[in-house]
Amino acid sequence: MSASEKIETEEDLLTCLYIKLYHPQAAVKAVFQSLAVGTKSRHQAAEPLRLGRDSQTCTFTLADTRVSRKHLSLHAYRTPHSPEMLFTIQNLSEKLQLLVNSTRLGFLERMDLPDKALIRFGEYEMVIIREGGEAKGSFEVELEVLAVPPSRESCTCVPSMEPIMESGSQLMSRLPTELQEHGPLETDETLEFT
Numbered sequence: 001m002s003a004s005e006k007i008e009t010e011e012d013l014l015t016c017l018y019i020k021l022y023h024p025q026a027a028v029k030a031v032f033q034s035l036a037v038g039t040k041s042r043h044q045a046a047e048p049l050r051l052g053r054d055s056q057t058c059t060f061t062l063a064d065t066r067v068s069r070k071h072l073s074l075h076a077y078r079t080p081h082s083p084e085m086l087f088t089i090q091n092l093s094e095k096l097q098l099l100v101n102s103t104r105l106g107f108l109e110r111m112d113l114p115d116k117a118l119i120r121f122g123e124y125e126m127v128i129i130r131e132g133g134e135a136k137g138s139f140e141v142e143l144e145v146l147a148v149p150p151s152r153e154s155c156t157c158v159p160s161m162e163p164i165m166e167s168g169s170q171l172m173s174r175l176p177t178e179l180q181e182h183g184p185l186e187t188d189e190t191l192e193f194t
Contacts, residue, residue, distance in 0.1 A: 013135045014133045014135045014140050015084075015130065015132055016131045017130055017141045017142075018127075018131065019126055019142070020145075020150060021035075021125075021144070022148070022149050023124050026145060031063050033063055034061045034062075034063060035062075037145055038143070040141065041140065043139055044138055045138055046076075046137075048074060050071075050072070051074075052069050052070040052071040058071075062124075066122055067093075067121075067122065067124075068093035068094070071093045071121065072089060072090065072119075073090045073092055074087050078136070085135070087113040089105070089128075090105070096121045097121070098121050100114075115130045118150055125151055126150070127146075
């Protein structure tokens with residue numbers, strides 16, 4: 001086997017993290033402008049990946065003053081007798097909590113990253129999908145910017161904390177005019193039709 005064949009074989013076995021990012025005003029604020037979107041980048045497993053606004057210390061930089069200088073980090077690790085590369089995620093922000101699926105991480109708290117995780121902080125949402133591989137020393141990352149929040153696509157939307165008024169408008173428009181004057185109907189109310 002030649003050296004080039006060995007490299008191709010190892011690349012085929014690299015673990016890959018697919019990171020899909022969303023911000024509601026990404027197009028207007030250009031928060032993802034410094035990211036190499038759509039291309040795979042190779043990273044050493046011994047070095048943590050950091051995401052934040054400080055381009056000197058972070059692997060991936062967000063152009064947003066509301067993001068901490070070092071906001072979060074991903075650390076690669078392996079368990080004994082397993083070829084799989086796994087990851088932990090750590091919150092490096094003192095001002096914002098990090099939500100990983102339904103688990104809140106405070107400052108410096110860390111947890112194992114599931115194979116597919118929805119991460120939220122501030123107005124940001126990101127999905128990280130781990131595609132397994134067996135290479136020991138490095139892994140790949142591919143970034144993508146989403147136009148729709150991943151929580152909407154995966155049906156994991158966080159309900160609004162503000163009450164929503166029930167107008168009954170769709171139901172009310174189907175009722176006779178004299179019944180529409182009574183306002184929205186509750187399920188335990190009965191009206192007599194004469």
